[in-house]
Amino acid sequence: MKYVIGIDLGTSAVKILLVNQDGEVCQEVSKSYPLIIEKSGYSEQDPEAWVSRTTEGLAELVNNFKGDISEIEGISFSGQMHGLVLLDQNRQVIRNAILWNDTRTTEQCQQIYDVVGKEQLLEITKNPALEGFTLPKLLWVKEYEPNNFVKAKVFMLPKDYLRYRITGNIHMEYSDAAGTLMLNVAKREWSTEILNLFGLSPELCPPLVESHACVGTVSIDFAKSTGLSEATKVFAGGADNACGAIGAGILAEGKTLCSVGTSGVILSYEKRNDLDFDGKVHYFNHSEENTYYTMGVTLAAGYSLSWFKDTFAKEESFDEFLQGVDTVPPGANGLLFTPYLVGERTPHADSNIRASFIGIDASHERKHFARCVLEGITFSLNETIQIFRNNDKKIDSIVSIGGGAKNDIWLQMQADIFDAKIEKLASEQGPGMGAAMLAAFGCGWFSSLKECAENFIQTAKTYYPIKENVETYKKLFTIYQDVYTHTKTLNEQLREFRK
Template sequence: MSYIIGIDVGTSSLKGILVTKQGNVVATRQQEYGLETPQPGFSEQHPAVWTDALVSVLKQLLTDVPEAAQKTEGISFSGQMHSLVLLNDEGEILRNAILWNDVRTTPQCEEITRTLGDELIDITKNKALEGFTLPKLLWVKDNEPDIWQDVARFLLPKDYVGFFLTGNQQMEYSDAAGTLLLNTGEKEWSQKILQAFDIPEKICPPLVESSDCIGYIKTGLATDIGFDTPVAVYSGGADNACAALAAGITSSGLALASIGTSGVFLSYEDDPKGSYGGHLHYFNHADKDRYYSMGVTLAAGHSLSWFKQTFASTKSYDELLGNISSVPIGSDNLLFTPYIAGERTPYTDSHIRGSFVGISVGHTLDHFARAVIEGITFSLKDSQELMKQYAGKTFDAIVSVGGGAKNQDWLQIQADVFNTKIVTLASEQGPALGAAMIAAVGANWFDSMTDCSREFVAYDKEYLPDDNHVSAYDTCYRHYRKVYPATKNIFN
């Protein structure tokens, strides 16, 4: 039996899975870690928390399956996007990593937009947002000149973990696309952007493909972890690209609806010149020479957890949602907009806040619970509508993962709101499985990600749209779309 390992370097934890050639996950381990928030709006981590967690998780996996010490052929990574790691000439960490959810860089985003205008979208396919890496680089340059003068290289989290294991520094395209420094179509660092902001090209790491071998786990470290034979390390992919692989999004016709703390609606793309004018994210895929488009709801599952904690803290989620099927479509004219932390798609508005609209004396907790579920789903439909508007996209099926895939009523609501068949995964392992797929292709277990997907990804239940429900939800969605323009000036 041979194995590969997939690692997901997340924001709050690191997850590792041990996988066979048949795609069977035989062991799973996870270790949590915290964030540092030295000031409001700041979000940081020291990269040592990732590497400490990695060593611990790998040791636990080898304890769970002892023969993996001799029969692990490769390891690869998924990682949180955008988060900035700065190294000096000796490869030493210069400061805490500035994370994707850090919002200190609004002035730098304004500077980028003012300097480059539409060229930014032409080159990178994306707007300048606080989460991206370039604004973080400029913030350090503007505010920490002593650190900036010592910067020899910047990396992203999973690339730093790869450097820790192998001693080699590089970045693959799906993560590089989230830096705002990559020419996504040409697959090279943009000289135009680097020169515009006086950033030395030498601090940008060499670019590689996701399934390229970047080296082997260093001998002493491998021995300490417990490996008895050399283990190849493959570059990996951005977390959303890996989540797409894990859901089988390797060809047209499928989309992904992921509802975690935030929400993602994601579609496969194959046009290097494609773009949605910045209305959606457009990134290189972990599948070589392919791309994906993506819209983001900032507070998807977060809206539901906030609602539960605030109004039904003693109930479980099953209890909270247990009666929503008895509530009519549209929650008896009660609408919820999930903008409790601002919104990304389609408005890019950090000032907007959520609303319940249409509250009446007849509404119960069940009405409010269903309204929250419907509002989250409407917000994701905004991204689906942009894909239809700008690219004429329709889908044969949408793969639902995360919290939205854990409740049958919510799955049916998704089918009706999206007017598309919804499918769930037989085993949901998330981005760690995508990382394992990258290692499997890198190790030549499969010729392509599509071939690997056929073996590793299995679907379970299907939910078909009900024509009567679709019609009713079309009306509800039109009303939902009126709430943002009616309330934005209040919050701004």
């Protein structure tokens, strides 16, 4: 039997999967590492922590592997997007990595709009200037840490730095490069216009390759540290959302993903590079060659539910907490929740808006609140689906993964609110599986990623919309959309009182 390894470099931990030719996960290892938060809005990590913990995890996996080590043919990666890693002329890390969830760069985002213009930025990069992206971080270092900026000879993204430490070779692939605000997404090349406008050298940008490209083999030193074979092929990998989509089989028109973690994502496959969503959703290169995906984000999706449970029933499990929700009718007896606990991303890029419960009366019990929180999260995700549909995208089949796929009530709710068929996977491994699939395809096990998905991914259960629920939720969704408009000014006025 042959094997591949998928490495998912997340924000809090690295997850490593050993996958065989049948798509079965034979081993799973996870190693955590800390965030570095020096002040409010800052979020950094030491890149060396990624390397050391991944090395430990791979050594543990190899130690427990019973076969011939040469049977592990390839490794690929999924990684947290947007994070800035700077290397000097000796390829040494200059400072801690600034992560995707760092929000210090509001000033630089405005600078980007002032210099490039919003319309031109969307024309080139397909995305608005948001604090999470890489270019604002680079401009922040240029302005506030000029000594570090002068030393910088190349910038990298987190998984690309980890891969460099494994192979000794520097590359970046298109799906992660698309999240830098420096890539011309449609042309699939670094934007000389963006770089020139900000006085950035093209040499700062790594060579671009396909996600399934073989970019080297495991170095002698890394092989000694882990027990892997030096012949093990290393593939470029993809951004976490692109790999999550591959791992869920989102590889054809009409295929859409609903992923609920701390945040929530609606992601849809795109063959074309010229659609115009006016910056309301993200538009990135996919990890499948010459394809794309569009994506909307709810900042506090699963976080809204965990916040509510931990605030009012900390000792209960989620299953206990959600008991009785199935007895509450759609609409929770006139109770609505908007999940804006930490601001919102799609369709409202608003860091100031906050959550609301609307319509509370004395008849409401905890189960009504629990149901309306689930509904509010799903309504927020539905806003992205409506943007897609308003732009003539067909959304009829949605694969649901993450926390939203662990509860039958919530899955049926998604079918009813989205008015679409919802598929639950038999085995869900997220971006790590997508990374493993890129390695499997790169190793030549399959003729395409689609063929790999057909062999690796199975649907366990399908949920269909219930007509009367669909009609009820359409009315409620219209009311839900009004809540943002009516609470925006109130939240601006309340801002000075937040501690």
